[in-house]
Amino acid sequence: MFALGFVAKGFAAFVILSGAVSGALAQDTEPERCPRLIAFEALPVVPAALRLAQGTEQGESTVRLTYVGHSTFFIESPAGVTIATDYNDGVRPPVTPRIATMNIAHSSHRSYSPDPGIEHLLPGWGQDGEPAKWELTVDDVWLRNVTTNIRGGAAGVTRDANSMFVFEVAGLCILHLGHLHHVLTDDHLKALGRIDVVLAPVDGSYTLDVEGMIETLQKLQVPLVIPMHYFGPTTLNRFLTRMGDHYEVVLSDTPSVTLSRDSLPVQPTVLVLPGY
Template sequence: MPSPFPRLLAVCILGLIGLAMPPLATPGHAQADRCPKLVATSPFLSPPRLTALPAAMPQPREVSLTFVGHATFLIETAGGVTLATDYNDYVRPAIVPRVATMNRAHSTHYSLNPDPGIEHVLKGWREDREPARHDLEVDDLWIGNLPTNIRDWEGGTIQNGNSIFIFRAADLCIAHLGHLHHILTPEDLGALGRIDIVLAPVDGSYTLDVDGMIEVLKALESPVVIPMHYFNPSTLERFLARLADSRYAVQRQPSATMMFSRATLPTTPTVMVLPGR
């Protein structure tokens, strides 16, 4: 009778390989373990905290998202947590958020004088160019980040100069791509896991070019894409035309605020254009 040892050894090796591989986004999967909080042991990720009651409370399994303008969104959870992305001195939400995230690309993405009422100010970079690491939980909101590189004004590269921030609430994962300047690697995609809503810069010049951004969005396979950082209507329309050619549906929303839940996510990839100033 042949020894079972070789077969057992092979099974063990395959199991170890499976554990070592990063989790990859799978279209149509709704299981909770696709969100990055459960792969937070990755060296790429980190989290934040929250405060204040939003004007219109989301229902228990909803998240409210408002496009304030440029690259700033206000995220509000059912638990009353408020967060502003790319918080700066020019475009701010009407309320003081409990949490603010910032990136360093230029002054419309950060503030040197954030409102003192903000409990948690999270920078997407460190001055020593080491990766910023956030892993913060505030009530029903979790925040992490994936460091990315950016170009400097001379065309060089600033290692770990910005971050993609990831927010999880109501079993939804929202990724703010920030001032993304490069394609995401398989390791990046594995660290991000399942992303349900992508807030994507679509200017095509200051950040990633249009072809590169479409490549990133296709790799993420998220049900919802919300454009930002486009400066003028013609730039936005150019991006929408290209994305429509890639079989994305395009919906123009009448309000800058939308409620999202897992149950109401679109079944086909959809670009939702929110009015913003």
């Protein structure tokens, strides 16, 4: 495991200002969860400097994220809440998560025999024609979903059958795109709010094609992208070659990373964790 740190000169000042504005608005309205930040174009361009170090500064609020494989990540909050994304019967974290999300496009994204010890099992598809709708707080984790369509069914498209899950933890807004099949609309972006870290399927065929995924990531304006669902080096490198025109690419030799609010890059960055 390593701690991810970046030079964020100028960005910290914006965060302070943003917090002051949010505090003023909170006097009249309830604070928005994961509100959107300004566009990257308005920020100073500072190359991301990756610091590989053991641990983090004392007192810093961090989240540990581990790539288990395929589209499953294991997320650990400062209070010890554990989350598994796209929980399935083939690729699972070593311990039972308190929260598990699932999707339905393929069997490798859901479980037919989930661990009974999971406290909150959240399918990303709905019932009786109604889309899935989740909003949940577990200790220091807040999460919700935003639905998208998937290919398949008699009409060629099944509406609202995939869920993108947003996790707010340690001051970060982490988005798992699930089995995304189409470019996000403005309505999706508005519903998602600010995203700091996106876990993105980059296979380019079963999910969204490479050009569509890059378009989606540029719309999201995320500081940090972590690829998933890439099957092997050929598919991954195809994505990284195209992303290298827009993002700095950092390769990790460990599947785990420790993230904090202060470690977000100013220059958009792709962090590759080993997996498949």
